[in-house]
Amino acid sequence: MAAENGNADLADDGSVAGFDSLHRLLQSSLPPHLFQEASRLLIGLNCGKTLDSVALPAPAKSLSLNHDFDLQAFSFRADSESLREPRCVRVGLIQNSIALPTTEPFLDQKWGIFQKLTPIIEAAGASGVNILCLQEAWAMPFAFCTREKKWCEFAEPIDGESTKFLQEFARRYNMVIVSPILERDVNHGETLWNTAVIIGNNGNIIGKHRKNHIPRVGDFNESTYYMEGNTGHPVFETAYGKIAVNICYGRHHPLNWLVFGLNGAEIVFNPSATVGELSEPMWPIEARNAAIANSYFVCSINRVGTEHFPNPFTSGDGKPQHTDFGHFYGSSYDGLLISDMDLNLCRQLKDKWGFRMTARYEIYADLFARYVKPDFEPQVISGPLLNKKTL
Numbered sequence: 001m002a003a004e005n006g007n008a009d010l011a012d013d014g015s016v017a018g019f020d021s022l023h024r025l026l027q028s029s030l031p032p033h034l035f036q037e038a039s040r041l042l043i044g045l046n047c048g049k050t051l052d053s054v055a056l057p058a059p060a061k062s063l064s065l066n067h068d069f070d071l072q073a074f075s076f077r078a079d080s081e082s083l084r085e086p087r088c089v090r091v092g093l094i095q096n097s098i099a100l101p102t103t104e105p106f107l108d109q110k111w112g113i114f115q116k117l118t119p120i121i122e123a124a125g126a127s128g129v130n131i132l133c134l135q136e137a138w139a140m141p142f143a144f145c146t147r148e149k150k151w152c153e154f155a156e157p158i159d160g161e162s163t164k165f166l167q168e169f170a171r172r173y174n175m176v177i178v179s180p181i182l183e184r185d186v187n188h189g190e191t192l193w194n195t196a197v198i199i200g201n202n203g204n205i206i207g208k209h210r211k212n213h214i215p216r217v218g219d220f221n222e223s224t225y226y227m228e229g230n231t232g233h234p235v236f237e238t239a240y241g242k243i244a245v246n247i248c249y250g251r252h253h254p255l256n257w258l259v260f261g262l263n264g265a266e267i268v269f270n271p272s273a274t275v276g277e278l279s280e281p282m283w284p285i286e287a288r289n290a291a292i293a294n295s296y297f298v299c300s301i302n303r304v305g306t307e308h309f310p311n312p313f314t315s316g317d318g319k320p321q322h323t324d325f326g327h328f329y330g331s332s333y334d335g336l337l338i339s340d341m342d343l344n345l346c347r348q349l350k351d352k353w354g355f356r357m358t359a360r361y362e363i364y365a366d367l368f369a370r371y372v373k374p375d376f377e378p379q380v381i382s383g384p385l386l387n388k389k390t391l
């Protein structure tokens with residue numbers, strides 16, 4: 001346990017009082033019947049239902065033991081249908097800390113991450129993962145907080161080293177891979193973007209999505225590095241289902257989630273890099289709310305650990321300068337989370353709740369069309385304003 005981090009409930013590894021999730025903390029602290037009730041209220045597990053864990057093959061487990069990363073697998077149930085076969089997909093999410101200090105040569109840092117990820121990706125392949133997603137800007141330290149331009153060197157074209165590295169795994173394991181990178185658009189004057197490259201299960205590049213919303217909060221002033229995305233809300237039809245990527249800060253924008261849904265996404269990935277002090281309480285609410293509101297699966301990833309940078313920077317809030325911007329709360333360990341999901345659940349929830357049918361898009365479209373015009377006036381209807389004098 002560490003008191004140095006200013007929070008006596010945070011262990012040295014950043015976990016919550018020694019637990020790697022709120023769920024485990026509750027499980028260990030509450031009597032079984034109260035834990036069951038807490039689970040029902042928090043994640044809808046009622047009547048003694050538990051989250052089903054999935055048995056993984058021995059080679060995947062050995063990789064996790066030998067290379068010291070966490071490996072867990074669960075499954076979501078959908079009802080069986082009379083007219084459709086189940087559409088089961090195995091999804092893998094990787095979150096990790098960087099491999100080398102940020103003071104090491106850039107090439108070594110990048111190859112260090114490649115090396116660190118290799119056994120984790122192999123474990124995903126050995127487990128039969130169909131679609132794998134990595135964290136935001138996975139091939140570099142999350143240096144955007146520094147606002148120093150030298151970190152732009154990590155930017156790569158869509159078909160650069162990171163993509164080539166992953167294409168090999170995609171082919172070997174017949175796996176779709178979502179690869180969020182800092183992109184250098186060589187055909188457009190070397191412009192930088194925060195981009196997710198979608199690599200198909202044959203190693204082909206299916207397409208890319210560029211992050212739509214740039215954070216300007218705390219130390220996340222990322223506009224120094226890349227532009228607001230210009231790729232809209234693409235949904236990628238892969239061999240295993242229709243997927244989309246809502247990159248990090250985009251998760252605070254319900255309309256961003258909505259439009260991926262309108263374009264037909266069945267799974268939306270949210271690769272992120274964010275720190276506990278800023279956003280941890282919002283995180284599980286936003287992801288689950290997006291899944292509920294849009295009748296699709298949401299798969300969220302954060303980084304792991306604390307990254308220290310060579311030169312101090314300030315947050316523009318009058319507080320002392322510092323060399324890190326806090327703890328990425330992905331987990332206390334590098335890890336691969338696997339989840340089996342039957343995509344039939346998306347339609348089952350649409351049929352049950354009818355959110356698409358009841359949405360009234362036309363009235364929102366009308367409001368938005370008026371709102372974006374300079375002469376927009378909010379629809380506020382005021383009655384006579386009574387105050388004590390007039391009474």
Ligand SMILES: NC(=O)NCCC(=O)O
Nearest residue numbers: 215220248249273274279
């Ligand atoms: N990388 C990024 O967009 N971070 C923003 C912080 C947050 O949204 O929690």
